[in-house]
Amino acid sequence: MELWLKARRRNVRTPGGGSPDPLGIDGVEALRAGLRRLYELAGRPPVREMEERAGTGRLPHSTAHRIVGGRTVPRDIHQMTGFLTACSVAAAEHPLWIDAWRRALGQDTPSPPAPRTAAGAMGLVGPVVRGGIEAAAAGAGYGPTGSVTPGRPVQVPPGASAGLRFALLGPVRAWYGGRQLSLGSPQQRAVAAALLLREGRTAAAGELIDAVWGEQPPPQALAALRTYVSRLRGELRREAGHALLVSESGGYAIRGLGEGALDLVQAQDLGAKAEKARGTGDLARARALLGEALDLWDGEPLAGVPGPYAQTQRVRLEEWRLGLLESRLDMDLEQGCHAEAVSELTALTAAHPLRERLRELLMLALYRSGRQAEALAVYADTRRLLAEELGVDPRSGLRELQQRILRADPALHESAATRPAEHVEVRVRPAQLPVCVADFTGRTEVTARLVGLLSAAGRTDVPVAALWGTGGVGKSALAVRVGQAVRRFFPDGQLYVDLRQEDAAGALGAALRALGVAGRDVPDGLAERSALYRSVLDGRRVLVVADHARDAAQVRWLLPASAGCGVLVTSRRRMLDLAGARLVELDAMSPREALALFTRIVGERRVAAEREAARYVVAACGFLPLAVRAAACRLAARPAWTVAMLAGRLADESGRLAELEAGDLAVRPVFERCYTALEGEQARAFRVLSASADPFLSVPAAAGLLGCGPQRAEDALEDLVDAGLLIPVGPAHYQVHVLARLFALSLPAP
Structure with a gap:
């Protein structure tokens, strides 16, 4: 069915000629017609499918239905980019359509971009066809080489005068000594952003190509990538005086940045300090730290950067910003600043109407300001909106707050400013997921399936995904990668339990302490620990990763009862008796994936010279990730060996298992x-x-x-x-x- 839909979209023939030109849109009617045409060229996908393609919360299906029917147009940039993504419009074309949307609504727009060439309309890049790049750059407010367009103000972040600084929480920019640097075209900025977001970890060339161009890169994508990397390396070396962008094992990384050189890292540090201050009861300091973190945002994160990776990161960073904002507003109310918070919360709920936490804070702020009727009106409006847009009722916390307002519960007027200090609640947000394997390769399909299962948390009962497969197949590495990918769906934390090292009672004790329960308050009995564990998780959205589970009986004690949580289990056994679990089998890698993993560890140059020998090595490893990694690490540690020499050693079946050992990596x-x-x-x-x-x-x-x-x-x-x-x-x-x-x-x- 998926292949048929793709074929239908590619071969669709509709009246009215080719693709609409966003440069010719000069009013709302022209914009409506253009968006309708994009929808037709996309094969008229179902609106619910458009909602999924656009990304979480960006384009409700009911809004998509009104847009394609010509009854409305997108209300903001997020909704506009969501619609373009849902209609498979190339990311390089988004800035032109956003300018058209602004013109149609009478908003200020940058100066008109240069005419597009045919190559630019197709999204091609390379040394010869650069029209698409330059047009996209002009549409985003940059010249063809990435310099700032004359007449547009340049905002230098605090501290930018001291050394090299990068900004990702807004347009992707760089400064040295207070002077803004040129990072090139939008695609080149996308490469820089992808490397900076990895915070020093190596990105393979294939990963960067996927990040910038997605599943259908142009034929000359690798050459274009190398050109972008060369330009960025030269620009950064010229300013820093040494190589910051380095090549390693067929990939690239940006390393050696000074402390505070990246605004994203600054915001993460400030957020962590704020959480720690809040845990100790110092709300004033926590509010100040969160205010500093939020001040680092300068509009939409990664603004003007094309590519699916940037789009995913934009959604993640925006979700994180809203989470920080909610925490700061929550502390405002805790300290009795409810009157000041009302106006800000009113604006935020208008911008994010489906975000129930903001509505809950607005109701509480209004009630504490003596505006009970308005607080109840917010609940009624929320209930109507959720029913119309999603067909659901408000969550239990919002309904409970409405009932407490109706009862005039005196506890609603209490805040940290009026409660004794010893009653301040300490709420810990665990973040226990291990570091992702830097050279993780493949597993795209099973990763997408697991992410889809766990991202349903809150819409269904607690989702439980049970990943099973033979030893050494890479279950733990995949579980950690999936856990990192779905963190934004679990804002209250992530627990990681290694059940090979702990029994159920020990795992529960460690989890309770990580959730903020004092050690003296952890009960001794297994049943009592499990009951307290479920109580602590009630109302929270926490991901639980149970690694190396022996059987279902060991896992049952760790299952939360609160909707909004999710569980990911790894085991060598099929959890047939784990009620409600979705079983996902992880098999050995495909030959292509195994060769790609081997190449990433050993290096493209050595493998390219002896590709047939490399194929034999991964086949001798049975395409098992642990075996492939052990063999590749042995070869990488011995520069004098050739791939053929390793293949010859593995040809002896009696000694093959002994050869597949490298440090603590061993198959036997x-x-x-x-x-x-x-x-x-x-x-x-x-x-x-x-x-x-x-x-x-x-x-x-x-x-x-x-x-x-x-x-x-x-x-x-x-x-x-x-x-x-x-x-x-x-x-x-x-x-x-x-x-x-x-x-x-x-x-x-x-």
Whole structure:
């Protein structure tokens, strides 16, 4: 169905000629016609699909329906860019359409951009076709080389006079000694932004191409990327006096920035300090720190930067800004500044009408200001809006506040300024997810599936995703990556529990302490700890990552009961008995993904010279990520070795497992842990089946090898699948992984 929809959008033929030209739009009617034409060229996608494509909260499906019907136009830039994204308009074209939207509504716009070439309309880039780049740059307010357009004011951030400074919380800019630097065209700025957002971690060339151009890069994308990197490297070296943009293992990174050189890092540090100050009860300092952090924003983050990566980061950074703003306003009310907060909250709820937390704060501020009727009117308006736009009722916290206002609950008038200091609540926001693997490769499809499952938190019951697969397949690395990707859906924190190191009681105790419960208040009993854990999580939106789970019984104690939380479990076993869990299998990598991971660690130059040998190496590793990583790390640590030399060492099957060790990266211990957990008959079945010349086994073939009936053979095969030693490959068929077979052959004969 997805392929059919794509074909329909590409081959659609509608009356009225080609793509509409945003430069010719001079009024609201022309804008409506242009947006309708974009919708038709996109294949008339369903409005709910448009809502998903646009990103969370940017384009409600009811609004999309009114826009494509010609009854309205987007109300702000976020909604406009959401509509363009939903209609598959190239990111390089967005600035031109935003200017057209401003002209149609009579807002101030930059000077008219230069005419687009055919190449620019297609979004092509490269040394020859640069019209699209220059037109997009002009539409964003920059000249063709990225210099600031004359007549437009340049705002220098605080402290910019001291050394090199970068800004991402607004237009992407750089300063040195108070002088603004040229970062080039929008695509070049997108490369700079992608590298800066990684905060020193290496980005592969393929990742940067995907970040700037998405799934359909132009043929000369790699050459264009190298050109952009070369220009940025020269500009930064000229100012800093040394190389800040470095090449490493086929990728690039910006390193060696001074303290406070990036506004995003400054905002993160200030936010962390504010959270710590609030935890100690120092609300005045926490408010001041949050005010400093919010002052670093200069409009829309990454403004004018094209590409899907920038779009995703814009949504994340805007969500984070609103979270900081909500925290600061919450502290305003805690300190009795409700009258001053009313006007700000009124404006914010108008700009973000579906954000219930802002509406709750506005109701409380109005009530404390003696405006009870207006507070209740806010609730009525919220209930009507949610019913019309989403077909849902307000969340329980908002309904409870309405009832307390109706009862004139005297506790609503209490704030930190009127409560004794010993009653100030300490609310801790854990952020326990480990660091993502820097050279994580592939897994796009399963990542998208897990993100989709967990992002439904709050709209359904607590989503539980159970990721399972054989040892060494990369479950933990994927879980951490997914957890980092969905952090914005869980603003109250992320818990990480390694169940290989802790039993359920120990894991609950650690989680309670991380959530702010004093150690002396943690009960001893497992049931009591679980009950307190659910109570602490009630009303919060927290992600729980339970890594290396042994079985479902171990996980059940860690499941929250509050909607809005989410759980991601990794295990070698299929959690068939974990109620409500969505099982997601993680298989070995595809040959292409495995070769890409090997290349990222070893380096493009060494692999390109011996590509066939590299293919043999990853095949000898069975495309298992742990094995591929161990082999690649051994080779990377030995510059004198060739890839062919490593391939020759792996060709000896009797010593292959010994070769796949690099520090604490080792394949044999993974299979040993799986094997020692087997019972006697299961262990014998594994050795017998692994000794078969055919690695692919049907149930009848397994029955013949084991000397038993088909049903008993199928039970034995399924037990080995649950133990992580067999891989199901279809109905009644199973595979013994090549490395598991080698491990079994090293065991005593059955």
